[in-house]
Amino acid sequence: MTRSTTAGSPPPSRRRTGSTTVVRALVRGGPLLPAAILLAVFLIVPILWAFVGSFTNATLTGVTATSPEWVGGANYERLFADPDFSLSLWLTVVFTVASAVIGQNVLGFAIAFAMTRAHRRMAAIGGGVIVLAWVLPEIVAAFVAYAFFSRDGTLNQLLGVVGLAGDNWLFIAPMATIILANVWRGTAFSMLIYRAALAEVPPELIEAAEIDGANAWQRLMRVTLPVLRGTIATTLMLITLQTLSVFTLIYVMTAGGPGNASSTLPVFAYQEAFRFGSVAYGTAIATVMLIIGAVFSLGYIAVLRRAEADR
């Protein structure tokens, strides 16, 4: 609209087509409005708010809760000098790499691969059991994992059976427990995607390799995996993003403790904002998370676009 009014004096006929195009675009795009408004108010505004709010001294209670002041980059100065933040960043990387990139991804692929070869019934039962942990509400999964690792929980019972001494795993090895719990809970997602993708690998390719004398391992490494490259890339991006934002599992199992020993970024941001009342500081942490998330999202979209172009 602005373009047609500021474009000097275009020929009348062009102006008319210009404005009808705008009208047509509005009529056609109209149905987008409800979704666009909801997305703008509840997703885009909070994201912008995160950037702006991280430069203030907003708190949960008190005077600065209602009328925060501009403090410039103070929150970020504090953030980059805060050893708790660097620890939290490191723990997030460890958690994501160990539980998603290695755990869920490799285990999910291995299970999906085994399902293509196993007896049909066994494949169905195994898949169902693994999906069960994924379908459960996250808080229930967190309670179950807590019970499993707690001092008198199932893990120590099992260790007792083979004559090993148990311990308070949630306290002495908090990262290991939340990583294992996240593998247990999240493997189904990559398994389901890989199962669907493996079914689409052309059998002729595998047979051709077989006739050429490739053994099972070579067929997997040289045929199946290269064919699934795109799927693997998108799955990795998606489970990385999902794992970056895991909150409930960690909060219920260890609450980020003991101390800060398992405080990944989402838990750290929550604690700073709502337990210690420093909303602005929590917002600065949220901004860092958003930037990390945005980088991975852009990577994901780039991979998808390339796959689309290849098609």
Next chain:
Amino acid sequence: MSAATPVTAARLSAASPARGASRMWASVSLAVVAIAFLVPLAWLLLAAFDPSATYQTRIPSSLTLDNFAAVLTPQTTFIPIMNSVALAGLTATLTVLASLLAAYPLSRYRSRFHRGFLYAVLFGTCLPITAIMVPVYSVFVFLGLLDSFFGTVLFLTASSLPMAIFMTKNFMDAVPVSLEEAAWIDGASAMKALRTVVVPLMRPGIAVVFVFVFLQAWGNFFVPFVLLFSPEKQPAATSIYTFFGQFGSIAYGQLAAFSILYSLPVIVLYVLASRLIGGSFALAGSVKG
């Protein structure tokens, strides 16, 4: 087993025993993994029926329904579950309506704006929602929506919209345009064509989107945990947490019983949805886009 195919025996004779062995290994390793995944859940099931449950997994000395009876009160179960039904149901309904509307132009008209919108939506599907909960809290304070049930519904709707729009568009792309052209020739508007031609043809897809959003809203803990305070507004996800905090050291059996009651609907819905779309693998495929 291999004797059943004598004709191709010449080619398979070498491969067949190896294949049988690999089939057995695959089955055995799957069984081992499945058992490992089941072990933590055994506690939930056994403790719920155990009159003196602890964190230990053990066969109850006597089976009881007392744990269920104890939690089946308005305070503990009925009100939170009704809140969850309302929260997830409203969220899923609004999300499906908004994404049907949004998917129509995205699926039917090609323009640069739509393409940009679609990439923005795709970008939105990836954003870590937990990352924005602190700023969302601030925005809710500003809008006066804190502790508002409907405000929480609107936020859940917005956060599930990107994925829902994407899925709905994919389902809509599968409905041929030629069918609507007939309706257009009869003088129907785009919206009428959507309502009378497209929507009826993509009912299974709509059901899948609905169930998918419902499951996410039903299981979401963090959003109501941050945005809702009043006990009478709490959905099951957050009420169970309070319950656990208050009685955590005593009522393991009740905790397990309530967890089962709260989980059953999503398990049933998941099974129904995956039947609808021809197996859970197809469901994951449609989510992936």
